[in-house]
Amino acid sequence: xxxxxxxxxxxxxxxxxxxxxxxxxxxxxxxxxxxxxxxxxxxxxxxxxxxxxxxxxxxxxxxxxxxxxxxxxxxxxxxxxxxxxxxxxxxxxxxxxxxxxxxxxxxxxxxxxxxxxxxxxxxxxxxxxxxxxxxxxxxxxxxxxxxxxxxxxxxxxxxxxxxxxxxxxxxxxxxxxxxxxxxxxxxxxxxxxxxxxxxxxxxxxxxxxxxxxxxxxxxxxxxxxxxxxxxxxxxxxxxxxxxxxxxxxxxxxxxxxxxxxxxxxxxxxxxxxxxxxxxxxxxxxxxxxxxxxxxxxxxxxxxxxxxxxxxxxxxxxxxxxxxxxxxxxxxxxxxxxxxxxxxxxxxxxxxxxxxxxxxxxxxxxxxxxxxxxxxxxxxxxxxxxxxxxxxxxxxxxxxxxxxxxxxxxxx
Amino acid sequence: xxxxxxxxxxxxxxxxxxxxxxxxxxxxxxxxxxxxxxxxxxxxxxxxxxxxxxxxxxxxxxxxxxxxxxxxxxxxxxxxxxxxxxxxxxxxxxxxxxxxxxxxxxxxxxxxxxxxxxxxxxxxxxxxxxxxxxxxxxxxxxxxxxxxxxxxxxxxxxxxxxxxxxxxxxxxxxxxxxxxxxxxxxxxxxxxxxxxxxxxxxxxxxxxxxxxxxxxxxxxxxxxxxxxxxxxxxxxxxxxxxxxxxxxxxxxxxxxxxxxxxxxxxxxxxxxxxxxxxxxxxxxxxxxxxxxxxxxxxxxxxxxxxxxxxxxxxxxxxxxxxxxxxxxxxxxxxxxxxxxxxxxxxxxxxxxxxxxxxxxxxxxxxxxxxxxxxxxxxxxxxxxxxxxxxxxxxxxxxxxxxxxxxxxxxx
Numbered sequence: 001x002x003x004x005x006x007x008x009x010x011x012x013x014x015x016x017x018x019x020x021x022x023x024x025x026x027x028x029x030x031x032x033x034x035x036x037x038x039x040x041x042x043x044x045x046x047x048x049x050x051x052x053x054x055x056x057x058x059x060x061x062x063x064x065x066x067x068x069x070x071x072x073x074x075x076x077x078x079x080x081x082x083x084x085x086x087x088x089x090x091x092x093x094x095x096x097x098x099x100x101x102x103x104x105x106x107x108x109x110x111x112x113x114x115x116x117x118x119x120x121x122x123x124x125x126x127x128x129x130x131x132x133x134x135x136x137x138x139x140x141x142x143x144x145x146x147x148x149x150x151x152x153x154x155x156x157x158x159x160x161x162x163x164x165x166x167x168x169x170x171x172x173x174x175x176x177x178x179x180x181x182x183x184x185x186x187x188x189x190x191x192x193x194x195x196x197x198x199x200x201x202x203x204x205x206x207x208x209x210x211x212x213x214x215x216x217x218x219x220x221x222x223x224x225x226x227x228x229x230x231x232x233x234x235x236x237x238x239x240x241x242x243x244x245x246x247x248x249x250x251x252x253x254x255x256x257x258x259x260x261x262x263x264x265x266x267x268x269x270x271x272x273x274x275x276x277x278x279x280x281x282x283x284x285x286x287x288x289x290x291x292x293x294x295x296x297x298x299x300x301x302x303x304x305x306x307x308x309x310x311x312x313x314x315x316x317x318x319x320x321x322x323x324x325x326x327x328x329x330x331x332x333x334x335x336x337x338x339x340x341x342x343x344x345x346x347x348x349x350x351x352x353x354x355x356x357x358x359x360x361x362x363x364x365x366x367x368x369x370x371x372x373x374x375x376x377x378x379x380x381x382x383x384x385x386x387x388x389x390x391x392x393x394x395x396x397x398x399x400x401x402x403x404x405x406x407x408x409x410x411x
Numbered sequence: 412x413x414x415x416x417x418x419x420x421x422x423x424x425x426x427x428x429x430x431x432x433x434x435x436x437x438x439x440x441x442x443x444x445x446x447x448x449x450x451x452x453x454x455x456x457x458x459x460x461x462x463x464x465x466x467x468x469x470x471x472x473x474x475x476x477x478x479x480x481x482x483x484x485x486x487x488x489x490x491x492x493x494x495x496x497x498x499x500x501x502x503x504x505x506x507x508x509x510x511x512x513x514x515x516x517x518x519x520x521x522x523x524x525x526x527x528x529x530x531x532x533x534x535x536x537x538x539x540x541x542x543x544x545x546x547x548x549x550x551x552x553x554x555x556x557x558x559x560x561x562x563x564x565x566x567x568x569x570x571x572x573x574x575x576x577x578x579x580x581x582x583x584x585x586x587x588x589x590x591x592x593x594x595x596x597x598x599x600x601x602x603x604x605x606x607x608x609x610x611x612x613x614x615x616x617x618x619x620x621x622x623x624x625x626x627x628x629x630x631x632x633x634x635x636x637x638x639x640x641x642x643x644x645x646x647x648x649x650x651x652x653x654x655x656x657x658x659x660x661x662x663x664x665x666x667x668x669x670x671x672x673x674x675x676x677x678x679x680x681x682x683x684x685x686x687x688x689x690x691x692x693x694x695x696x697x698x699x700x701x702x703x704x705x706x707x708x709x710x711x712x713x714x715x716x717x718x719x720x721x722x723x724x725x726x727x728x729x730x731x732x733x734x735x736x737x738x739x740x741x742x743x744x745x746x747x748x749x750x751x752x753x754x755x756x757x758x759x760x761x762x763x764x765x766x767x768x769x770x771x772x773x774x775x776x777x778x779x780x781x782x783x784x785x786x787x788x789x790x791x792x793x794x795x796x797x798x799x800x801x802x803x804x805x806x807x808x809x810x811x812x813x814x815x816x817x818x819x820x821x822x
Contacts, residue, residue, distance in 0.1 A: 016467035053491055056427035058498040065497070068505050069490035072483035079480035080464055086476070087469040094479050098509070099554050120554075143510050143531075 003035040003125065003166035007135065007157035011173040012230030013077055014044030022230065023084035025171070026130060030090065035125040037164065039135045039157040040081050042073025063108035067137075067147045071097070074134035074153065081132045092130040095120065097145075100131075102138035102156065104146040110289040111146035112213075113138060113155060116163040133160065149289075154214035162221035170210060171230035177202070177209050177237040179400040180257040184388045187401035191256065193238040196225070198255055198343055201376040204293065205341035206260025212291075215239065254344040254353070254398045261338040261387045262310035265294075265369070266320065267303050269330040277324055278304035284323035290316050293339070294372045294379060305370075307339065307381070337369060338387040341379040342394065354378050360397045366390050414446040414536065414577035418546065418568035422584040423641030424488055425455030433641060434495035436582070437541060441501065446536040448575065450546045450568040451492050453484025474519035478548075478558045482508070485545035485564065492543045503541040506531065508556075511542075513549035513567065515557040521700040522557035523624075524549060524566060527574040544571065560700075565625035573632035581621060582641035588613070588620050588648040590811040591668040595802045598812035602667065604649040607636070609666055609754055612787040615704065616752035617671025623702075626650065665755040665764070665809045672749040672798045673721035676705075676780070677731065678714050680741040688735055689715035695734035701727050704750070705783045705790060716781075718750065718792070748780060749798040752790040753805065765789050771808045777801050 006029060008022050022038075030036040042050075050069050054061040061069075078094035085092035097104075101117030124131045135153025139145055148155050154170055161168035176190035177199065194202075196219035203212035209227055218225045218239060228236025268281050278297060281304070285292055295306040308316045313333065321327040347353060354373055357380055361368050366389065369381035382390055395401065417440060419433050433449075441447040453461075461480050465472040472480075489505035496503035508515075512528030535542045546564025550556055559566050565581055572579035587601035588610065605613075607630035614623035620638055629636045629650060639647025679692055689708060692715070696703055706717040719727045724744065732738040758764060765782060768789055772779050777800065780792035793801055806812065 016464070019468060050487060053427070053487075054494050057430060057491060057495040061494045062497055065490045065493045065505055068507070069487050069494075072487045072490075076461060076464075076480050076483045079476045079483075080468060082476045083465050083472045083480075084468040086473055094476055096479070096556070099556075145507070145510075 005037045005161040007039040010041040041153040046073040071137040078132045078134040094132040097137035098139040104138035110149040151211035154211035158214045205258045207258040263337040267305040267332045280323040284319040336384045338384040416448045416572040418450040421452040451488045452564040457484040482548040489543045489545040505543040508548035509550040515549035521560040562622035565622035569625045580637045586640045616669045618669040674748040675724045678716040678743045691734040695730040747795045749795040
C-alpha cells in the first residue's frame with residue numbers, strides 16, 4: 001500500500017495532551033495498514049523561545065548558529081511524539097533530518113532540500129515502525145546542519161512524500177483553505193479542493209495555510225496533498241494536481257482572496273551609465289534566497305521595484321547596498337504596505353477584474369500604491385491599515401461567499 | 412602551543428548573564444594564545460525539563476528516544492555559547508557530538524566514547540575559531556545518537572583533551588575537591604591537588620565533583636586536569652598524574668571522605684546446584700553498564716552482594732530477574748543506604764583505619780551494615796538518615812580539617 005506522510009504543526013503539539021491527541025491520530029492512520037511517516041514541527045512557542053535566548057546574547061545571531069539552535073526544537077518534538085506512540089503500544093522511532101537522509105543545499109536559515117536518501121526511513125517502515133521525522137532541517141555532505149526557513153516542515157513532509165511516492169497530509173491550525181481569511185471575512189467559505197498551481201500562487205501571495213515551496217514541490221512532483229485541521233475531524237482542502245486551466249470552470253474565475261499585511265517595496269532608480277544595476281540588485285537578493293514579488297520594470301519607467309516580506313527588509317537592504325553604489329540616494333523603501341491578491345485563472349485575459357479591484361478600493365477610499373497582474377492573480381498594494389476593509393469589500397464585490405455553480409464541462 | 416579544553420556545567424549557563432560571563436572566561440583563555448575548545452552541558456534545568464516532558468507521555472520512555480531528546484539540550488547550549496562569543500567579536504563555531512567526530516559504543520543512555528575523529532575540530536581551531544562542543548553525546552557509525560549518561564560532558568571534555576593532546580579544565584559549581592562535602596562538614600578543606608587514581612576512586616565512591624569515567628580516562632591517558640569553580644577565580648584542585656603511592660606521603664594517608672546517600676544493596680542467595688548464578692547476575696547488570704560497587708562474595712558466605720545507585724534499582728532488578736530463576740525467593744534488596752568512604756592510600760596495609768571507622772560509628776550509635784576495604788578506600792554502608800552525622804564524626808576522627816604536614820620524601 002502507498003505510504004502516508006502526515007505533518008503536524010507546532011500549535012497542535014504544544015501540551016502533553018495535544019501530543020497524545022496527535023499520537024492517536026497518527027495511530028489511526030497507521031491502523032489503516034499504510035506505512036506511516038509523521039513529520040513534526042517544534043512544539044508550541046519553542047522556536048520563538050530559542051530565538052529569544054539567542055537575541056539576549058547577540059542582536060543578530062549568526063545564521064549558522066541559529067540553525068544549530070533552532071533545529072533542536074523539531075528533534076525534541078519528534079522524540080516526544082515517538083514516546084507518546086510507544087505509550088499506545090505502537091512501534092515508533094524518531095529521526096533527525098540528518099538521520100532521515102535529508103540533504104540540503106543553500107544558505108543557512110533558508111536551505112533547499114537537495115536529495116533524500118530514504119533507506120533509513122524505508123528500513124524502519126518495513127519493520128512496522130511509525131517513523132517520526134524532525135521537520136525543517138537537513139545536513140549537507142560535510143555534516144553541516146541547515147534549516148529550511150520558517151514553515152519548512154511543510155516542505156520536509158512534501159519532499160519525503162515525493163521521495164517515498166506517498167500521499168501527504170498537512171495538519172495545521174486552520175480547517176481548510178478559505179476564499180479569504182475567516183478572521184477578516186466571516187462569510188469566507190472553505191474550498192473543498194483547489195488546483196496545486198493556484199494554491200502555490202496563493203501561498204506566495206500571502207496565504208499562511210501552506211508553505212509556498214511545499215505547494216510548488218507538490219505541484220511539480222505530483223504529490224497528492226490534503227490540508228486539514230490537526231484538532232478537528234473536518235474534511236479540509238484537497239490540493240489537486242493538473243493544470244489550473246482545468247480548474248477554470250470548476251472553481252469559477254476567482255477562487256480566493258489572500259493578503260499579506262507586512263510588505264515592503266523597494267524602488268531602485270535606474271542609471272543609464274550602469275544598466276546592469278537592477279539585475280545585480282535582484283541577483284544579490286536571490287543569493288540569500290530572500291523571496292521577492294511584484295517585480296516591475298518597464299521601458300518607460302526610470303526605476304525597478306519589487307516587494308519583500310517586512311521581516312526580510314533588513315537583510316534585503318544590506319544585499320541591495322552591496323550591489324548598488326550610492327544606494328542611499330538611489331534606493332527607496334516603502335514599508336507597512338499590504339499586498340491583497342485576487343486568485344483565479346485567466347486573469348490576464350480578463351482585464352475587467354483589475355478594473356473592478358481598483359474601483360472597489362476607490363469607492364472605499366483606499367489608495368492603491370500599485371497593481372500587478374499575472375495569469376493566476378491580480379495583486380494590489382495598499383497601506384497596511386486598510387487591509388481588513390479592503391479584503392472584506394473585495395470578497396463582497398466578487399460574491400465569493402456564494403458557492404460556485406456546478407462545473408461546466410470544458411470541451 | 413598545546414590546546415586547551417574547558418568544560419562548563421549547566422548551572423554556570425543557566426541565564427543569559429551566566430552565558431556571557433562564561434564566554435568572557437573562554438575568551439580570556441583563548442587570548443593566552445592556546446587553541447581553545449569549550450565543552451558545554453545543557454543549560455540550567457533543561458535536562459530535567461525535557462525528561463519531565465517525556466515522563467508526561469510515558470512512565471518509562473525508551474532509552475533511544477530519551478537520548479534523541481536529551482542530546483538537544485547540549486546542542487542548543489553550544490549554539491548559544493558560540494553566539495555569545497560572536498558578540499565579543501570572537502570567532503567561534505558550535506559542533507554537535509556527531510559534528511565533533513565523537514563515536515560511541517554501548518547502550519543508549521550510558522554509551523562509551525569509542526573514538527574521536529578530530530579533523531573537524533582541528534580544522535576550526537586552525538582557522539582561529541573557538542570550538543564549542545555539545546557535551547554528553549556522540550553517534551555510532553550508523554548515525555544513531557547516544558548519550559553518555561548523566562555527567563557525561565566531563566567525559567566528553569577529557570576524551571577530547573586526550574585526542575587533541577590538550578590540557579583539560581573542568582569548571583563546575585564547586586570550588587575544588589574537598590576533604591568532605593562542605594555542606595555536611597563546615598571544616599572541610601579544599602585540596603590543592605590529588606592523584607588521579609585516588610580522584611577516580613573518590614568519584615566512584617560518590618564524590619559528585621567529577622564524573623568517575625572522566626577521571627579514569629584522564630588517569631589512563633595522562634591528561635592534565637583541573638577542577639575549579641565556573642563562577643569564582645579560585646585555584647581549584649589539580650588532578651595529578653602518576654601512581655597514588657607517590658602521593659602517599661604528600662597527602663597523608665587519609666585524603667578525603669565521600670558519601671553517596673542513595674545506595675541500594677542487592678543480596679543474591681547462592682544455589683549449590685547453580686554455581687554460575689551470581690556470575691550471570693553480575694554479567695546481566697554489566698551488559699546494561701549499570702555501575703556496581705562493593706561486590707562481596709566469600710567462600711564461607713551463602714550469598715553474593717553488591718550495591719547500585721538508588722536510581723538504578725529498577726533496571727538492576729530487572730536484569731537480575733532475567734539472569735536468576737526464582738529471583739523473588741533468592742534476591743533481597745535493601746534501599747535507603749548511604750555509602751561513606753574514607754579515601755587514601757595503603758588502606759589494605761593499615762587495618763586500624765577500618766577499626767577506627769567502625770568504632771566512631773558505634774560511639775555515634777550508627778549501625779554499620781557492612782564494611783569493605785581496598786587499596787584506596789574503606790567504605791561502610793549505614794542507614795541513609797545517619798549520613799550527615801557519620802561524615803562529620805569521621806572527618807573529626809581523622810583530623811581532616813588540619814592541613815597535612817609537608818611531604819616527607821619517600822626513598
